[in-house]
Amino acid sequence: MSVTICTPGTSTCQTINGILLDTGSYGLRIFYQKLTNVSLTQVAAGSGSLAECAHFADGSSLWGPVQTASLILGNEPPVQVPVQVINAAFGSIPRSCGTPYTTPSEAGFNGILGVGPLANDCGETCVSSTIGKYYSCSGSSCSGTTVPLASQVPNPVEFLPVDNNGIVVQLPGVPASGAPSVSGSLILGIGTEANNSPSGVTAYPIDVYGNFITTFNGVTYNDASNNPSFIDTGSNGLFFPSPYGATSGPYDGLLPNCTGTNSTWYCPSSTTGLTATIAGSSGSPSATVPFQIGNFNALANSSNNVFNDNGGPITGAFDWGLPFFLGKNVYIGIQGLTSILGTGPYFAF
Numbered sequence: 001m002s003v004t005i006c007t008p009g010t011s012t013c014q015t016i017n018g019i020l021l022d023t024g025s026y027g028l029r030i031f032y033q034k035l036t037n038v039s040l041t042q043v044a045a046g047s048g049s050l051a052e053c054a055h056f057a058d059g060s061s062l063w064g065p066v067q068t069a070s071l072i073l074g075n076e077p078p079v080q081v082p083v084q085v086i087n088a089a090f091g092s093i094p095r096s097c098g099t100p101y102t103t104p105s106e107a108g109f110n111g112i113l114g115v116g117p118l119a120n121d122c123g124e125t126c127v128s129s130t131i132g133k134y135y136s137c138s139g140s141s142c143s144g145t146t147v148p149l150a151s152q153v154p155n156p157v158e159f160l161p162v163d164n165n166g167i168v169v170q171l172p173g174v175p176a177s178g179a180p181s182v183s184g185s186l187i188l189g190i191g192t193e194a195n196n197s198p199s200g201v202t203a204y205p206i207d208v209y210g211n212f213i214t215t216f217n218g219v220t221y222n223d224a225s226n227n228p229s230f231i232d233t234g235s236n237g238l239f240f241p242s243p244y245g246a247t248s249g250p251y252d253g254l255l256p257n258c259t260g261t262n263s264t265w266y267c268p269s270s271t272t273g274l275t276a277t278i279a280g281s282s283g284s285p286s287a288t289v290p291f292q293i294g295n296f297n298a299l300a301n302s303s304n305n306v307f308n309d310n311g312g313p314i315t316g317a318f319d320w321g322l323p324f325f326l327g328k329n330v331y332i333g334i335q336g337l338t339s340i341l342g343t344g345p346y347f348a349f
């Protein structure tokens with residue numbers, strides 16, 4: 001997808017494509033190499049410049065300064081918000097940030113647009129304490145800092161004048177064998193326009209950390225600290241602890257890991273049908289969700305790139321990635337904002 005970013009207070013803008021849509025994170029993050037025609041305003045942190053380390057579920061990270069931009073999403077009016085400019089050469093990268101991506105080619109995207117169910121990427125936690133996320137940099141020296149909400153990188157959708165209470169992700173289904181590519185839509189707002197009015201969907205409340213409840217193979221995933229459960233367009237598969245080798249349960253032995261270079265994916269001998277129960281963060285409503293896991297080696301050796309049955313192991317979490325979104329409209333309500341589906345945060349399908 002693409003976004004248009006402008007120098008604050010001016011009509012000097014540029015449109016940047018290759019943006020990853022991520023419902024599991026918050027805020028716009030763009031590699032500095034792509035900002036060729038605009039000039040953004042640095043956000044201060046005490047006597048220094050504000051910078052951020054953004055961590056992601058796959059272990060990757062992004063580092064760079066926080067700057068103010070004027071942002072245009074679709075045909076909406078421009079909104080002025082803090083964004084992260086991805087720049088591994090800015091200041092001195094804290095050890096806790098690991099080895100952040102340095103270029104778009106290394107990352108596989110030009111930027112990330114985080115439009116998950118929360119209002120910003122840290123909230124009150126970073127207002128009152130330093131947790132290895134935001135830093136104040138003076139020259140090459142960077143140290144952890146607290147940050148007021150107004151300076152944190154926010155979900156930009158909440159700043160829109162009308163269509164600000166959530167989003168709708170529309171993606172078509174794909175055949176069992178996959179597809180070379182798919183084209184979908186990100187629709188802004190829920191119940192605010194003719195094209196975003198929900199019908200026949202159920203809303204599942206999410207907690208303040210963006211998690212709901214998933215029960216799979218007798219294990220419940222519902223704790224943000226130890227075993228989270230979430231939906232995430234930024235994950236390119238379904239990721240969950242393998243039931244392979246379990247001493248009991250209906251899926252014992254069905255999901256071995258692949259061998260060779262694809263060992264972080266599942267390779268069952270044949271496509272395997274599974275089910276999990278999804279519930280709102282308070283335990284209701286709930287629904288049984290069927291899904292499939294195919295042999296990733298076979299999928300990767302095909303001519304296709306988009307699959308509804310690719311998955312892999314993850315420790316202590318259930319990540320409903322991109323395959324979950326294929327073939328349905330998924331509504332995501334933003335924290336504290338109300339629609340005809342209720343008050344966010346929630347997701348609905």
